[in-house]
Structures are given as C-alpha cells and as structure tokens.
Amino acid sequence: MTTCIQAKNVGLTFRPKNREPVTALNDFSLEVGQGEFVSIVGPSGCGKSTFLNILLGLIKPDTGLMQLNGARITGPGQDRAMVFQEFGLLPWRTVLANVELGLELKGVEFSIRRHRATELINMAGLAGFENHYPHELSGGMKQRVGLARALATDPEVLLMDEPFAALDAQTRDLMQAELLQVWDRTKKTVIFVTHSIEEAAYLSDRVVIMSARPGRIKQIIKVQLPRPRDYEMRLSPEFNDLKSRIWDVLKEELIDKK
Amino acid sequence: MKVKEYYEEHQRALLGLSSFIFLAAAWELLLTYVVPLNPFFFTKPSLIAIAFKEQALGGNLWHNLAISSRAFIWGFSFSVVIGIPLGAVMGWRRRVEYALDPFLTALYASPLVAIAPLLIVVFGVGLLGKAVLVFLLAVFPFIFNTFAGVKSADPLLINVVRSFGGKERDLYLKVILPSTLPYIAAGTRLAIGRGLVGIIVGEFYAASEGIGFAISQAGDTYRLPEMFVGIIVLSLVAVLLTEVMRKLEITLAPWRAGEEIR
Ligand SMILES: Nc1ncnc2c1ncn2[C@@H]1O[C@H](COP(=O)(O)OP(=O)(O)OP(=O)(O)O)[C@@H](O)[C@H]1O
Ligand SMILES: [Mg+2]
Numbered sequence: 001m002t003t004c005i006q007a008k009n010v011g012l013t014f015r016p017k018n019r020e021p022v023t024a025l026n027d028f029s030l031e032v033g034q035g036e037f038v039s040i041v042g043p044s045g046c047g048k049s050t051f052l053n054i055l056l057g058l059i060k061p062d063t064g065l066m067q068l069n070g071a072r073i074t075g076p077g078q079d080r081a082m083v084f085q086e087f088g089l090l091p092w093r094t095v096l097a098n099v100e101l102g103l104e105l106k107g108v109e110f111s112i113r114r115h116r117a118t119e120l121i122n123m124a125g126l127a128g129f130e131n132h133y134p135h136e137l138s139g140g141m142k143q144r145v146g147l148a149r150a151l152a153t154d155p156e157v158l159l160m161d162e163p164f165a166a167l168d169a170q171t172r173d174l175m176q177a178e179l180l181q182v183w184d185r186t187k188k189t190v191i192f193v194t195h196s197i198e199e200a201a202y203l204s205d206r207v208v209i210m211s212a213r214p215g216r217i218k219q220i221i222k223v224q225l226p227r228p229r230d231y232e233m234r235l236s237p238e239f240n241d242l243k244s245r246i247w248d249v250l251k252e253e254l255i256d257k258k
Numbered sequence: 259m260k261v262k263e264y265y266e267e268h269q270r271a272l273l274g275l276s277s278f279i280f281l282a283a284a285w286e287l288l289l290t291y292v293v294p295l296n297p298f299f300f301t302k303p304s305l306i307a308i309a310f311k312e313q314a315l316g317g318n319l320w321h322n323l324a325i326s327s328r329a330f331i332w333g334f335s336f337s338v339v340i341g342i343p344l345g346a347v348m349g350w351r352r353r354v355e356y357a358l359d360p361f362l363t364a365l366y367a368s369p370l371v372a373i374a375p376l377l378i379v380v381f382g383v384g385l386l387g388k389a390v391l392v393f394l395l396a397v398f399p400f401i402f403n404t405f406a407g408v409k410s411a412d413p414l415l416i417n418v419v420r421s422f423g424g425k426e427r428d429l430y431l432k433v434i435l436p437s438t439l440p441y442i443a444a445g446t447r448l449a450i451g452r453g454l455v456g457i458i459v460g461e462f463y464a465a466s467e468g469i470g471f472a473i474s475q476a477g478d479t480y481r482l483p484e485m486f487v488g489i490i491v492l493s494l495v496a497v498l499l500t501e502v503m504r505k506l507e508i509t510l511a512p513w514r515a516g517e518e519i520r
Contacts, residue, residue, distance in 0.1 A: 053417075056421050057421070058417050058420060058421060076420050076421045076422070076423055077423065078422075078423050080421075081421070081422065082421055084414070084418060086414055088414050088415060088417070088418040090415055090418070090432065090433070090436070091513050092436040092437075092511070092513045093513075101418075101419070101422055101432075102422040102423070105419070105422045105423045105424050105428060106422075106423060133512070133513040134513075135513065153422065
C-alpha cells in the first residue's frame with residue numbers, strides 16, 4: 001500500500017496569552033496508507049482535533065513533519081476536507097448553500113455545483129431541507145450537512161472529527177453504513193476521530209489509541225474483520241473480543257488521569 | 259373566527275395603535291373635563307390636529323422638513339461612508355484598533371452636543387454646521403458596531419472557509435461581512451436616533467429654518483400646539499426610519515428571521 005499520510009514526531013504546544021502553555025501533541029508519529037480507514041480514539045483533550053487541524057493545514061506543528069503524498073503540508077488544500085466537530089455551518093447560508101461552499105471556493109460552475117450538492121443532500125437524508133437555515137435543524141441534521149459539505153468536493157482525504165456524535169443511535173447506524181459505502185466506492189483515505197469504541201472497531205482498518213495529554217500514540221490495533229462489513233458482524237464474538245482489546249488499552253489512560 | 263385570525267396576524271400593529279389612541283384620548287379627555295386648559299402651559303390633541311392641518315396646508319411644515327432632512331441626509335451619509343470602513347479596519351487590524359480606540363471611546367462617551375455652539379461658530383448656521391453635528395453624533399454607532407461585528411466573526415467559521423481553500427477575500431465576503439451585517443443594522447438604529455438629536459440641537463442653537471427651529475420658536479412664543487406639531491413630525495420620521503430598518507434587516511439577514519430583532 002502506498003503511503004498517503006505521514007506524521008513524523010509531530011509536536012505542538014498551544015501558548016495562549018496569560019495562560020499556561022498546553023502541549024497538545026508530543027512526538028506523534030503515524031503512517032496511513034492510501035485508501036485506508038483509520039480511527040483515532042483517546043481521552044478528551046488528548047489532541048485528536050489538533051492532529052486533524054494540522055493535517056488540514058490550519059495549524060503548523062512546532063516540531064516534526066507532516067506529509068501528504070510525500071509532500072510537506074503547508075496549508076489547506078482541496079485534496080482534504082474535514083467534517084468539523086462543532087459543525088462549522090455558516091448560519092447565513094441555507095443547507096444547500098452550505099453544502100456548496102467548497103465547490104464554490106473551487107470555482108465550480110453554478111449548475112454543476114447545485115446538481116452535486118443536491119445529490120449529496122439526498123444521500124445525507126436531508127431532502128426537503130435544502131432551503132432551511134442551520135438554526136432550523138437538529139444537531140444530527142447539522143452534522144449530516146457537515147458531512148455532505150465535506151464529501152461535495154470529492155477530496156482524496158476525508159478527515160472526520162466525531163462526525164456522528166450528535167446522531168441518534170438509528171441514524172448513526174445508517175450513516176455508518178452509508179459512509180462505508182461511500183468509502184468503498186471512492187477509495188478515499190479516511191481519518192475518523194470518535195469516542196465510540198464500537199464505531200471505531202466497526203468502521204476501521206486500524207484503530208489508533210492515543211494516550212492522555214500530551215497526546216502520543218499508545219497503541220495501534222489492526223482490525224481483522226472481513227469487508228464488506230455488515231451490521232450482524234457486531235454481534236460476533238470476534239467483534240466483542242476486538243472491542244475489549246481496545247477498551248483495555250484505553251481504560252488505563254482514562255483511569256490514570258483521574 | 260375571522261376577527262381573531264386578523265387580530266393574530268396584525269397583533270403587533272393593532273396593539274401599538276390602540277395604546278396610542280388610548281393615550282391620546284386620555285390626554286384629550288383629561289384636558290377637556292378635568293384640568294382647566296391654560297393654553298400657555300398645556301395643549302391637547304384636538305388643538306394639535308388643527309395646528310397640524312394649518313401648518314401642512316399653509317405653513318412652513320414641508321419647507322422646514324425639507325431643510326432638516328437635507329442636513330440629516332448629508333451628515334448621516336457621511337457617517338455611514340466613514341464609520342463602517344473605519345470600524346471594519348479597526349476590527350481586522352489590531353494596530354489600528356489600539357491607535358484609535360482611546361480617542362474614539364473618549365469622543366463617544368462625551369456629550370458631543372455640548373460642543374454644538376463651537377461647531378456652529380466654525381461651520382456656520384446653515385447646512386454645513388448641522389450636517390457636521392449629525393455626522394459627529396451618528397458616526398460612532400457605525401464605527402463601534404462594525405468593529406464589534408468584525409470581532410464577533412467566529413474563528414471556527416473562518417477556519418472552515420480557509421480549510422475549503424478560501425483566500426483572504428473569501429473570508430471577508432463569506433464570513434466577516436455576513437457576521438457584521440446584523441451589528442451594522444443595530445448601529446444604524448442607534449445612529450438614526452443620535453442623528454435626529456443632532457439636527458434638532460443644531461437648529462435650536464442658531465438657525466432660521468428647519469423642524470428644530472420651528473419647535474424652539476413655537477416654544478419661545480408659547481404656541482404649544484405648533485410646537486407639538488414639530489415634535490410629532492419628528493417622532494413620525496424616527497418611527498418610519500426605524501421601521502424601514504427593521505424591514506431591511508429581515509431582507510438582508512433572513513437567517514435571523516426566527517429571532518425577534520429589535
Ligand atoms: N486554540 C487553542 N488554544 C489553546 N489551547 C488549545 C487550543 N485548541 C486546543 N487546545 C488545547 O489542546 C488540547 C487538545 O485539544 P483537542 O481539541 O485537540 O482535543 P481532542 O482530543 O479533540 O478532545 P475532544 O475529544 O474533547 O474533542 C486541549 O487540552 C485543549 O485545551
Ligand atoms: Mg476534538
């Protein structure tokens with residue numbers, strides 16, 4: 001498998017004014033292959049979002065190297081898109097206009113982007129809400145708009161920051177299945193941050209477990225379940241076994257800090 | 259059923275109107291049956307109505323209104339053209355903020371009408387003096403509200419647009435401008451009120467025409483009904499402008515239509 005993303009000894013310390021500096025990432029190294037689906041789990045505040053933001057090109061690391069397809073990441077690019085943890089929808093734009101944002105910035109012609117955005121809105125189960133404003137949507141719907149927006153530009157790398165956290169259990173299952181299909185069809189490289197061990201195990205090729213802050217990689221667990229995955233797989237003993245292996249590693253981090 | 263529906267649809271206007279009518283009626287009745295009317299110190303709606311009719315038909319009402327409006331429009335336009343860009347630059351460039359803020363805050367906080375006589379001496383009693391006074395009073399809400407609006411732009415949304423490849427220009431147009439619009443609208447409503455004060459004060463000090471002049475002259479000569487005509491015209495203008503602003507806000511910022519904007 002060719003390497004897509006390479007993080008080498010990445011370190012980053014936030015230095016807010018009049019506050020103690022916070023080391024969010026320390027000596028963080030990870031390689032992700034092209035088309036691979038990697039989940040990241042870890043205690044709250046361990047630097048997961050920070051890692052995604054560096055990958056996205058919004059923040060520069062203090063130390064280390066972050067590469068995409070062999071080239072150092074110097075800023076945002078259309079080869080990557082993020083589903084933001086706090087949605088990040090523009091309140092003055094309708095659902096449709098929000099989904100179109102990336103295409104618009106890419107300079108895609110109006111009729112094409114409208115067509116594409118409508119397609120994704122339907123996929124995300126938001127048909128009929130094209131002309132609603134974000135404040136008229138539920139949390140789960142906002143998250144789906146964020147997902148549709150990220151998929152609209154058809155990025156090579158999809159960064160997802162707890163994209164399903166605000167969804168109810170049923171919608172969540174549906175969106176997971178939908179995501180796996182999209183991923184299978186488009187062969188995107190996906191980095192998926194979640195707090196749900198079950199979700200990480202079900203979706204991923206590998207699960208990265210981070211230590212508490214300053215975040216570094218504690219262990220990487222390879223998921224051996226066959227693809228395509230289906231819902232029934234979650235009931236198998238292998239799946240439960242996998243979940244408890246992840247939990248055992250993660251548990252130490254959660255308890256240590258208390 | 260029909261009546262109830264009509265009421266619910268126009269509740270706001272109907273309640274506003276009926277409280278207005280009630281007050282006017284109470285005033286009229288009070289001065290007709292309870293308090294003896296001394297025309298030097300009191301007046302009542304019916305007398306004001308008569309004076310209004312006279313002023314509108316044969317008097318100087320429209321001329322005065324035109325004179326005052328001209329000064330208002332000039333001063334107000336300049337406050338928009340200067341205040342909004344200045345506030346935007348202050349919000350976006352920290353150094354400009356630090357350089358100008360103390361000076362502007364001091365001016366905003368001080369009662370500028372106190373220097374009206376000075377302005378009149380420097381700029382004359384005509385259009386220019388009054389327009390300058392309106393400008394000075396109205397420009398601050400534009401500066402400070404635009405400034406606050408730019409500052410309020412959500413860093414997350416700026417990052418979102420950047421992450422999708424947005425350049426600096428896109429940040430202005432797609433995030434900062436829309437977040438600032440509601441602030442500017444609120445500033446405009448403040449500025450209208452302050453600008454009207456500017457006109458009236460300017461015309462109180464020295465003028466030979468204008469609504470403010472008419473009010474002060476009528477007051478000086480104990481012609482109360484005429485004085486009230488000026489005051490009422492003034493409040494009508496204020497209400498009208500504010501109402502136009504409200505409509506404009508709803509058109510410009512439909513995403514906030516759900517919230518009641520005042
Ligand atoms: N802009 C910032 N300025 C200062 N500190 C920050 C900033 N962003 C994040 N941090 C700090 O860096 C640490 C890591 O934050 P990050 O958002 O990456 O955590 P996370 O792993 O995504 O947590 P969660 O699971 O709760 O989303 C936190 O302790 C946070 O307080
Ligand atoms: Mg996070």
